[in-house]
Amino acid sequence: MGLSSLSIYADFSMNNLTGELPVEIGNLKYLGELHLSGNKLSGKIPSSLGSCTSLEYLYMGDNMFTGPIPSTLSSLRGIKKLNLSHNRLSDQIPDFLEDLNLTSLDLSFNNFRGNLPTRGVFANTSATSVLGNEKLCGGLPEYRLPKCKSTGRSTNGRVRNASIYTVSGILAIAFMLSLLCFLWHRKYRKTVASSSSKDRFLKVSYQDLLKATDGFSSANLIGTGSFGSVFKGVLALDQTTIAVKVLNLDRHGASKSFIKECEALRNIRHRNLVKVLTACSGTDYQGNDFKALVYEFMVNGSLDEWLHPRVGTSAEREVIPRQLGLLQRVNIATDVACALDYLHHQCETPMVHCDLKPSNVLIDGEMTGHVGDFGLVRFMPGATGELISELTSSIGVKGSLGYIAPEYGEGAEVSTHGDVYSYGILMLEMFTGKRPTDDMFRDGLNLHLFAKAAFPERVLQIIDPVLLRESHDEDDGRDIRRTQRSHDRFLKIQECLVSIVEIGLVCSSEVPIGRMSMRDVAAALQAIRKKLTGS
Template sequence: MAECEALRNIRHRNLVKVLTACSSIDYQGHDFKALVYEFLGNGNLDEWLHPTPRTNEALEEPKKLSLLQRLNIAIDVASALDYLHYRCQTPIVHCDLKPSNVLLDDEMIGHVGDFGLARFLHDATKDCSTNQSSSIGVRGTVGYTPPEYGMGNEVSIYGDVYSYGILLLEMFTGKRPTNSIFQEGLNLHDFVKVALPERIIDIVDPILLWEIQEEETRMNDTRHEDRNGSPKIQECLILILGIGVACSTEFPRERMNISAVVVELQKIQQNILRTSTQRQRQRLQTTGAQG
């Protein structure tokens, strides 16, 4: 219960706020602990990445995430992990990071929630990233759980980084790690790794391809009419997916540091925003010249 109280006291803009913690006994006489979270109005990331048809779908705007929205959410999630791993008095490992545990508020800001499997690294220091606690019993979710947990290795921040890498790859390819194409040793990590950088357009989410093509049409610039899309956007996608690959490598200590992930993704974000601003200015100048 002390750990539940500790979770209730953590505060970060990209963590779902824990309203209260309680404990009781269930109908079978077993101890029962619960965390009560705040409600966020835009559902979870999984619903946006993989929308399912509904009976009233024709009346609703289909759920789509733009390149920039996905990147913003990816930064939100990485920032939350950076806080849990390095900014808390006792480092916390989430142990079950996946799209359905990333909730979106009314402004589409990402918040990491569901700390049901979280572990505290009580013996950790600022330079220590693992705990003597075994990962045996940490079930996690198939496809997102790091391979070392399956062998009973220690719970560590590297495990969260692996899960984040898989989540990042899923966000920009639109493919779950459990997709039926991943058979006979092929997984999402390898699927992306072998495609980078030349075949980037073959693996990104088709919704993002549509966005690139639409932007090219608006630009009406014959220099950008090949199927590879805008060089700037393509370069950003290569960098983003490269980070996902670096986070989800097999060996824990070879994975990218989550603090570095935040920095690199923010650089890409600024590049996209800067390019977008420049194009808006060009369109305004063109419109003014025609007028």
Template sequence: MGNLFRVNMAYNNLGGRDVDDLDFLCSLTNSTRLDVLAIGYNHFRGSIPQCISNLSMVLRIFALDGNEISGTLPNGIGNLINLEVLTATRNNFTGVIPTEIGYLGKLGNLYLHVNEFSGQIPHSIGNLSMLTELILRNNNLEGTIPSSLSSCQNLLVLDLSKNRLSGTIPPEIMGISSLSNYVDLSYNNLTGGLPMEVGNWKNLGILDLENNRISGEIPSSLGDCIMLEQLHLKINHFEGSIPPALSSLKGLEVLDLSNNSMSGEIPDFLEKLNLTTLGLEFNDFEGALPTGGVFTNASATFITGNKNLCGGLPEFRLPRCNSKEPRREKTKHSTRVVTICSISGLIGLLLVVMGTYTFHSRRDPQTVVSEFSRDGLLKVSYQALLKATNGFSSDYLIGSGSFGSVFRGVLDLNQATVAVKVINLRRYGAVKSFIAECEALRKVRHRNLVKIITACSGTDYQGNDFKALVYEYMMNGSLNGWLHPINEMNGEGEHAPRRLQLLQRVNIAIDVACALDYIHCNCDTPIVHCDLKPSNVLLDDEMTACVGDFGLVRFLPEATKELVAELSSSIGIKGSLGYIAPEYGTGGEVSIQGDVYSYGILVLEMFTGKRPTDEIFTDGLNLHSFAKAALPEHVYEVVDPFLMKEFHDDELGGSSYVRASRQNNKLRKIQGWLASIIRVGVVCSSEMPDDRMSAAEAVVALKVIQKELLQVITHAAEDDVTYISTS
């Protein structure tokens, strides 16, 4: 079968009788179009034949995991230069990882864990610049961690745990700023100190260094890892006190410093963190034990083996402190923290119950898995989505984001074209984002919000968890694609027409403001979007704008708005660089004013054509100050060049706006409109939240301009002047 392009025989009972079970792979060398080869989770024995070096040069996925394969991984694996996924986990592979693996320049996922590989991690892995996940845990690997890994600047996951690695942690790998899911180097023989460069991992969710021989003090730069949710330093040789810099880890949930040589008093700031587990056992901490926050839960706080501690709640059975100066009074503060933690727990429990009730996580992929069908919404299964998107083909990919990829698809049931957002469950926090988006979208209905059709939660054909959201398809893509056409294509793989006229931009700005006004002021529970930007604004076939991607939303119930806002700020603000309100960066609480700031930046980007991250914005200059300085006389100097073509003659004979304006002497009025629009963006993006206008006020200001523009166009048409269509 020379035209065979996919072989998937995973999850069967094949093999297990002969040592040459895998010789059949050699017969696939004639299938020169082979794209996927998956034989995982069977009973295949024996070694991988050398003939795999002659498999299809277009092979992208090679899955061998969950068998009883022994022997070495052949050097010929390096010939499969188009591999994107190589998984050989849970087998009996021995020998070294071949250096030829460095030839796989397109490899994104390398899974070799739970085997018996030995020797050193090859330095050639540093050649895999496209690598996003490297998991080599549970092997017998020795030697040092290669500093060449620093070249893998797209890594999200690095897991080298449960090996025999030695030496120091190379500071070079701290330069992989993309690491965001987790880094696990636990259960090795690593020595030396934790490099100060660890602060470069600002987006990291989990850092696990448990059970090594790492020594020295915990570097204060660890406080720069503001997205950390778990920090495991148990069973090492750390010494000194807990650095005050860790107080900036507002999203930290698990902190384990047990079995080290740490000393000093336990700092008060640990009470204020959103910790669910705190391990301080078998150190040399002394002084009074705090009594608030996590310290109110003896089953979540572990302090055994610190003989010089005193005080605390009775559950800890510590002696009373002898000091005449008791630990400073914190009763009122502790009560407040306990109240906040209780509300946080109730809210978390409510979300979990709702998530469990609404989305059962383990089902047969053939079955219908959307509980939203009880509300009259469309039923859909994993199988239906797989077919609708042609197996989630890259040809159907229309976008990707932090927590998933979006595919265009056509459902068999009603032949409707839909957008399917497949959640990347390997990304840390993806499940929380999925639940948040479901909860937000089932509460809202508005013409300027992306309409959700249904959701799917179950398992795929390999038994992996699968979650997806199905939206109404927006034919004209995202606003980002219209403003910056070089970076975005339409669903057919061709550049879409990318010219937004003045009136279209005003209409879009009004649509987005209307959406914000609705979620801020007209929902039963006020909602803060937290990630408003052009790529999250989608346009339908009539160029109506709809706000989407509610994966980072925060709810602000009126009855507990103050407490919930404080809780929201304590778990870390996520958003997009350039659009995040400045007060969020200094620990300010989540608010609707933060959304308004993002909206102001979006408006300025729409009418200047410049991203907030444009390279011209250096030395204190930003998009806000750039636009503000042009008001009102120099507004033409900052306006998007595409718009300027509407206001001046060109090779096509000029535009309607210019001709109409010449007839009516309204060139100054055009400048006035632009200045008014830019002013809306500037005011909305003011540094101080109280200086910003509301979304409703922005709607009113922009509708005045919209009305005047429509009058000019109508007047031009009545005078039989050709004008540019606004459709």
């Protein structure tokens, strides 16, 4: 009996199959379900796969497939579930996927680019995952992708050429105007900052920042860090609200931190990283060296302020209690995981953050999390490197007490595993409400062991009471059906909390090799989010 005679189910998943998928796969014309996930298959997806017209379930995730999704898959009119996640597929997501009768589509963690379709399965955000495709844009607002830039497509070659010439002319004029402006401003400004952004050359001087922050007044002070202070300001030129990190150059290592952060932020861009607008390096009015970084202002402050609000410090905090709901915490945890996955595996020069903690996670007006403060970042020596040995012995590993991986204290080399440990502690803090430096953690007890002792049967006993109150609020006890729905909802929340604590425990494992990768963490949290939202 040959493979072509298979008519129901074929499972080749979780093996070590290598090489390209043979074109003979197209002979499985009567197969209803095919599992190829968890192998090492590479090359392009063969177009002959479109001949398997009886397929309803196709799982090809966790391989190394490259190239675009073949157009012949449009022939799979009966397909219900399609999983192509965790590959290296590229090009645009084809529009024909909108027309298939898909109930589940997973394209996460590939290299797709361009506009995300909005019809068909893409209209159901709980049934579709495109997480981890950094070049995607558009789509429904729930996908939280950046807006697409107009491409002005045309099939007419002459129109394209004319457009190119027009754009080139405009760019040339813009360049000349920019050059003239630069020469004019140079006469009046001795201190000029060069922007780290490729698409916006914001230039500010010490005088600009002094005016924007009202003389770096204490009223505008919004935070202090290892090497300096952060002030809120408003640029006079366009009334942009900014955050200005002024380095304390008297502090040993501050200048090196400034250089490190500039290097790190120069070539990275991700929706879950704090956006740096520019850097300023010069002298103040007393002739002292002055260095500052200018960031996009995050209106909702830091995650630390939300997890541990300072009760009664201001009238605003008393009127509006800063509390995060369960879904908000899951979303922010996912945002941070995506940012770390980008730093570790997807940016041009992989890097280790080395100082992940709640105060370094900032929240914008839409409650999206952004990782900031790259003053302790370590660059990976190569795209596939995991360790940074030469840095450890010369300058030591720094970070924040309670979040530093235990192996660093024993002289281990810097690695992405260290960031994963910090993330695990951050996760446990987010959902228990307890800092790793809490007074209760002494005599060998720490946040990891505290959570581990309660896992899994007594997890609810260690969860932040705010989250438990949220799950009970729906039950008013007046309607049996409503009570039953509330009970079912509570059980679902309990299951999700157990899974969340498990992620925190695995990530903060004592043994580095036993920790999850940030890519797997992001995917797991995405699944938890779908469960919470009822998908």
